[in-house]
Amino acid sequence: MPTAVVTGANRGLGAEWVNQLLGDGWTVHAGYRSEPGPLEALANSSLHVHQLDVQSKDSIASFADSIPEQIDLLVNNAGVMDGQWGDLTEIDDEWALKVIDINALGPVRMVQALYDKMTHRTLTKVAMVSSLMGSIDDCHMGRSYAYRASKTALNMFTVAMKNEAADGQITFAILHPGWVKTDMGGDSAPVEISDSVRGMRKVLESQTLDNSGRFIQFDGELLPW
Ligand SMILES: NC(=O)c1ccc[n+]([C@@H]2O[C@H](COP(=O)([O-])OP(=O)(O)OC[C@H]3O[C@@H](n4cnc5c(N)ncnc54)[C@H](OP(=O)(O)O)[C@@H]3O)[C@@H](O)[C@H]2O)c1
Numbered sequence: 659m660p661t662a663v664v665t666g667a668n669r670g671l672g673a674e675w676v677n678q679l680l681g682d683g684w685t686v687h688a689g690y691r692s693e694p695g696p697l698e699a700l701a702n703s704s705l706h707v708h709q710l711d712v713q714s715k716d717s718i719a720s721f722a723d724s725i726p727e728q729i730d731l732l733v734n735n736a737g738v739m740d741g742q743w744g745d746l747t748e749i750d751d752e753w754a755l756k757v758i759d760i761n762a763l764g765p766v767r768m769v770q771a772l773y774d775k776m777t778h779r780t781l782t783k784v785a786m787v788s789s790l791m792g793s794i795d796d797c798h799m800g801r802s803y804a805y806r807a808s809k810t811a812l813n814m815f816t817v818a819m820k821n822e823a824a825d826g827q828i829t830f831a832i833l834h835p836g837w838v839k840t841d842m843g844g845d846s847a848p849v850e851i852s853d854s855v856r857g858m859r860k861v862l863e864s865q866t867l868d869n870s871g872r873f874i875q876f877d878g879e880l881l882p883w
Contacts, residue, residue, distance in 0.1 A: 666736030712764030734765035
């Protein structure tokens with residue numbers, strides 16, 4: 659059975675990735691930053707739960723060391739919102755750097771740390787959970803400055819890595835999950851968590867080396883950069 663890694667797996671979209679993958683017979687290594695939460699109650703011999711803070715190289719290294727098998731899928735899902743500052747005079751640079759560190763560099767660190775766990779003989783798929791808010795073309799208002807910039811940076815890191823990674827049989831999908839009913843998305847969000855993850859998984863099914871690096875929504879719509 660194939661093996662997946664999911665970051666930020668204790669709630670929201672990450673927890674749903676874990677549920678759906680386990681339901682389809684995958685072995686899943688699920689990372690949580692602070693509390694395992696519902697992961698603890700999921701009695702499943704195919705689920706392995708690890709503490710994982712994507713800001714910490716040490717945490718990522720011990721996570722990678724504890725994974726015995728090769729992985730077929732890495733879901734870089736962990737992410738944080740910023741302070742939703744009201745205007746540009748309120749941007750807090752320490753906070754902004756933290757958001758960029760988690761959302762843009764966290765996934766890059768995960769790819770680096772797990773590179774040797776990818777087979778390089780068969781295709782390994784990497785889901786970069788980004789956001790439409792990282793689209794420069796689609797940015798018509800301010801606020802969420804650091805969140806937007808972090809996802810734009812994630813998109814560029816991914817596109818810049820994709821050719822080199824293709825030599826190692828790694829393909830990337832840059833995914834917008836939609837506006838989803840999670841702690842981050844809030845109750846007014848129109849998309850259900852299960853529909854979002856089901857859609858992103860369907861997108862991944864059509865992922866190849868040739869379409870690596872596409873910026874694509876959970877329903878398959880290609881997005882502007
Ligand atoms: N919901 C939406 O409408 C929406 C839209 C576009 C994109 N996204 C993206 O989708 C992804 C998941 O979002 P969500 O809505 O499920 O958010 P969420 O409910 O707020 O969950 C975020 C998850 O990320 C984890 N996390 C945060 N910082 C971390 C770190 N340093 N190391 C490891 N884990 C960390 C959190 O762990 P803790 O529980 O420890 O805080 C939590 O498990 C994010 O990348 C987000 O930007 C969401």
